[in-house]
Amino acid sequence: MKYRPARPLSAAAIVALAASGCSLESAASGDTVRVVIGCRSNTSNTVTAGTLLKAKGFLEQRLAHIDGHQYRVEWQDYDTGAPITAQMVAEKIHIGSMGDYPLLINGSRTQTSERSRTALVSVTGYQPKGALNTVVVAANSPARTIDDLAGQKVSSSIGAAGDGTLSRAGIDPESGVEVLNQQPQIDASALESGKVRALSQFVAWPGLLVFQNKARLLYDGAELNRGAAPPGGRVDRGALRAEILAALRHSDELAGSGHR
Numbered sequence: 001m002k003y004r005p006a007r008p009l010s011a012a013a014i015v016a017l018a019a020s021g022c023s024l025e026s027a028a029s030g031d032t033v034r035v036v037i038g039c040r041s042n043t044s045n046t047v048t049a050g051t052l053l054k055a056k057g058f059l060e061q062r063l064a065h066i067d068g069h070q071y072r073v074e075w076q077d078y079d080t081g082a083p084i085t086a087q088m089v090a091e092k093i094h095i096g097s098m099g100d101y102p103l104l105i106n107g108s109r110t111q112t113s114e115r116s117r118t119a120l121v122s123v124t125g126y127q128p129k130g131a132l133n134t135v136v137v138a139a140n141s142p143a144r145t146i147d148d149l150a151g152q153k154v155s156s157s158i159g160a161a162g163d164g165t166l167s168r169a170g171i172d173p174e175s176g177v178e179v180l181n182q183q184p185q186i187d188a189s190a191l192e193s194g195k196v197r198a199l200s201q202f203v204a205w206p207g208l209l210v211f212q213n214k215a216r217l218l219y220d221g222a223e224l225n226r227g228a229a230p231p232g233g234r235v236d237r238g239a240l241r242a243e244i245l246a247a248l249r250h251s252d253e254l255a256g257s258g259h260r
Helices: 044-049 051-056 058-063 082-089 100-112 161-168 184-193 205-211 239-257
Strands: 003-005 015-018 032-039 070-077 118-122 133-138 153-156 178-181 198-202 215-220
Touching: 032 051, 032 082, 044 051, 051 058, 058 070, 058 239, 082 100, 100 118, 133 184, 133 205, 153 184, 184 198, 184 205, 198 205, 205 215
Parallel strands: 003 032, 032 070, 153 178, 153 198
Antiparallel strands: 015 118, 133 198, 133 215
């Protein structure tokens, strides 16, 4: 059987779509259109655009009835939004689920190509004050303010929301601290072992460590007390885009109802 890729789109926790359109490449009868989705199963705010959507098969169900073509949906799981953007720039992921800061980078990086250009189509969750982007230190750390981390090693994921939190908190990423670019689970291990003095990440790893009394909250993104609107963009009102939004709506409704 022959597979043809869909035109690139992007989803985020916050869900984005290729500005060049959700229009599919023409496929002959019997061909299968391949749609690749990058999601984050370990982040609660993207659950309806990833874990729940995949488990319930809402998107596959809706795509089966739109235009006579067969669709093959492939799900790829990532720890942060940055590698999803990299894959979208390479035109290997069509839909991606990520947080606010990675989305801004996504919108910027994908503008260089008409095929990979993305645009916002939906928001699955948000926190207007920037909460859930946190910097935590070991439970017995003497640090009491963000300034106490000057010159220390801090673990984060470059291009992720936690990385942006460091900059917005007033720390110079080039000289203020030594930032170790690591995945969230490695961040947690590094903090527990004492290899770094702090970790800056989006949920859920920092919150888990605090809940387990292995870390203490040093800085909460909500302290900035400023909001930002995600970027928009031109979007074709194609059939695939409509089905993505309908599937997301179904996923959101199911999550809100408490049904399994």
